[in-house]
Amino acid sequence: MTFLILMFAHLLADYPLQGEFLANFKGKNFIVLFSHAGIWTGCIAVAGYLIGFDVGYLDVALLFSVHTIADYLKAANKLWYKKLDSLKGGLLSDQLIHVGQILLFIAMNAG
Structure with a gap:
């Protein structure tokens, strides 16, 4: 259930809570990018806290920086994303990174 709760928080933060403005400008403006990453990190960290994780500064720093x-x-179409279709391989790659973050967050807080 832990994974499902965190995935639900991820999907909320990465899609409806991101909105069109953040999605369109996060590759062009660092304030917009940091705002989206902060919203996403907050959703994941709060969900983790509510399910009993002892969320610390390292958790928050890793979630925020990797995201x-x-x-x-x-968003800026850099590195391997240049070779990928943004709605296929690019989206898959991005989401696999975020799922990996969630799995690492769980592993760091298991026990």
Whole structure:
């Protein structure tokens, strides 16, 4: 159930809570990018806290920084994203990174 709760928080934060403005400008403006990554990190961290994780600064720093880098690379079409269709391989790559973040978050807080 832990994974499902965190995935639901991820989907809320990465889709409806992102909105069109953030999606369109996060690759062009760092304030917009940091705002989206902050919303996403907050949703994941709060969900983790509510299910009993002892969420710490390292959790927040890793969630925020990895999400920021991954979303910037995708939105700005950098590195491997240049070779991928943004709605197919690019989206899959981006989402696999975020799922990996969630699995790492769970692993860091298991026990």
